[in-house]
Amino acid sequence: MDTGNLIRKHALKNAVEHDGKASPGSIVGRVIGEAPELKAKVSELMPEINNIVRQVNSLSLEEQKKELLAIDSGALKKEKKKKEMPELRNAVMGKVVTRMPPEPSKYLHIGHALSFLINYLYAKKYEGKCILRFDDTNPEKGSQEYVDSGLDDINNYLEIKPDRILFASDDVGKMIEKANELVEKGKAYVCACPKENMSDLREKGKACECREKSVESSLSEWKGMQDGMFEEGERTLRLKIDMESRNYVMRDPVIFRIVKKTHFRQKDKYKAWPMYDFESALEDSWCGITHILRSNEFGRMREELQDYIKDLFGLPKQTVIQYGRFNIRGASTQGREIRERIEKGELLGWDDPRLVTLKALKRRGIFKETFFEMVKHVGLSKTPTNIDWFVVQRFNRKLADKKVRRLIGVAEPVRVRIAGAPERAVSLKFHPDQDFGSREIKTGEGFILDKKDYDKMEEGKLYRLMDCLNFRKEKGKLVFDSVEHERFKQGGESIMHWLPDDGKQTVKVKMMMPDASLVEMIAEKAVGLVKAGEVVQFERFGFVRKDSGNSFWYSHK
Structure with missing residues (x-):
């Protein structure tokens, strides 16, 4: 050679x-x-x-x-070992039960998707079950809006099919009964300390006077909490554990508080509501969960508390496996912050292209399979995983390269004349490797080029219009040279995408860009064949998703 x-x-x-x-x-x-x-x-x-x-x-x-x-016919043949998720500890085929426990307090984002899929895919790996349980025991945060949005994301975007869908708030009555058992046994007491005083004493490892209340007194006040006799913050129900524990979480934690806000599902049925650790410990056991797979940001301290609660009632424990947290970079995932920006008009909505909510990612054309591949790649790694837009697009591009049609769109159109260019009917394939068919574009001397390509042209050099013809720039004019690609290979400068300067063969489209700006482009008429929701590639511009009509959303390069 x-x-x-x-x-x-x-x-x-x-x-x-x-x-x-x-x-x-x-x-x-x-x-x-x-x-x-x-x-x-x-x-x-x-x-x-x-x-x-x-x-x-x-x-x-x-x-x-x-x-x-x-x-080199073998240049692209690489022996790739299929990425598999590591084995689960204590997993028995057909017996594994995992859970996806979102709090319906915000729109789901990419971190939720990855966490859900870890639990879902492991359940399927062991031919088990995966339960979707909405942890909706905080009336101040939960809403039907978030439930509906979450179900849409899970069922219609990620296409996860839970074996059961449950709401923790449906079991609050049972949780109250369990709490009542603890009060009767002297293992829980009603505390009247203000929040600040309670925190200060817990920090110092000192008990308050409420800890010495009689069982009868606590039972009476506990009933008063349920009946609405006290205002929010006036009373809480606390476990009696160990105020000198080295684990701060175990220092008589609150397990019930008073919340009088109307619950979106239970309405005004309850005035006393369980705290997360009490609710989660009971629900995981009642649901028959065998494996809890969650981010290590949860910590082991709270795991000790939940195990303690399970022991109090003789409930089975689960195998808990923690993986490194997902650090989302370059976009906010804070529900309150996003909602405030939407209300101020700073964001278009929960599907604003600058967000990483599942609504936004779907509208930008991110395939559900991208999240599946990311999960298989990360597995149960203990180290944090940094996720930004470049990571998402890398996985998505691998999928898109093989499955989407190629079309032509020009962002900054410049109309030119290539003198001597013959009239031709150019057949362009919708994909170089897949059998997606082709379309025919008629050309003459008039073309539309992208300004970036046009501005780079130099006198005397050979250029090529992709799959069409070769031309030169001579004395400031563009002149036809040849048709053959081989001719260009012998010393050509660059290849550029193009459109015919013919209004009958082109259409105007609007492109929503990642910064939420709208750009008007000119595209070939074949964009009319693209269905709403379909992802295509505009050659040398990027992957885009058709929103509706002639409106598209930019995905990535």
């Missing part, structure tokens, strides 16, 4: 490995590794390497792959 072809082979390989962009520095070592005798001529090779890299980078990723396979 001569030097030029050797450089081109490695330039193509490097480009394919890095989303279509080869790096001259990375290629030098590969070339010398295969042809050591060239080491003494590195300085002479660099101009040729730079020129070939420039040519290769002007090709589309599909064109690079096609040419690379022509040179």
Whole structure:
């Protein structure tokens, strides 16, 4: 293989490995590794390497792959071991039961999706069951709006099919009965301390006077809490454990408080509501959960408390496995902050393209399979996983490359005339590798190019309109050169996407960009074949999702 072809082979390989962009520095070592005798001529090779890299980078990723396979048929054949989720501790085939326990207090985001899928996929791996349980025992935060949104995300976007759907608030009556048992046995007491005083004493490890109340007195006040005799904050029900425990959580924690706000589901049925640890400990046992898979931000301190509560009632414990938390970067996931910004008009809604809510990700064209692949990749790693838009798009692009149609859209249109260009009927495939069919575009001398491409043209150099023709810039004018791609390979500068300058073959489309700005583009008429909700690729622009009519949302490069 001569030097030029050797450089081109490695330039193509490097480009394919890095989303279509080869790096001259990375290629030098590969070339010398295969042809050591060239080491003494590195300085002479660099101009040729730079020129070939420039040519290769002007090709589309599909064109690079096609040419690379022509040179080396085995270049893209990599033996990839299928990524599997690690085995679960104490898992028995057919017996595993996991849970997805969202609090219906906000719209679900990408972190929720990954957590749900970890639990769901493990249940399926062991032919078990996965329960969706809304932990809705905080009337101040829960709402039917969040329940409906969550069910839509889980069922219709992620397409998770829970084996059961439950609401923890439906069991508050049973929880009150269990709390009553504790008061009767002297294992819980009603506390009248203000929140600040209670926190201060717990911090110091000192008990308050309420701890010495008689069982009868606590039972009476406990009934008063349920009947609405006290105002919010005037009384709480606390477990009597150990005020000197090294684990702060175990220092007589509150297990019931008074909340008089109307609950979206139970209405005004209850005035005393369970705290999360009491509710969760009981529900996990009542639901028959065998494995609790959750982020390690939950901590082991609260796990001790929940185990203690289960022991009080002789309830079974679960295998608890904690994985590294998901750190969402570059976007807020705080429900209150997002809602305030929506109300102020700073965000378009819960599906604003700047957010990572599942509503926003779906509208931007992120496939549900992307989350499945991310979960398989992360597994149960103990280390935190940083998630930003680049991570999401990397996984999504791998899926999109194989399954979506290619179309042409121009963001900054410049109308040009290529003198001498013949009238042709150009057949363009909707996908270079998949059998998605093709469409025909008629061309003459008039074309629409992107301003970025137009501004880079230099006098005397050869350029190519993708899958169409080659042309030169001569004395400030564009002049037809040839049709053959081989001619361009011999010294062409770059390849650009294009449209015919023909209103009958093009349409205007509006593109919602990641910063929520609207951009008007010109696209080929074939966009009319795209269905609402379908993701396509606008060549050399990016992947986009059709929203409605001629409106699209930008996904990513």
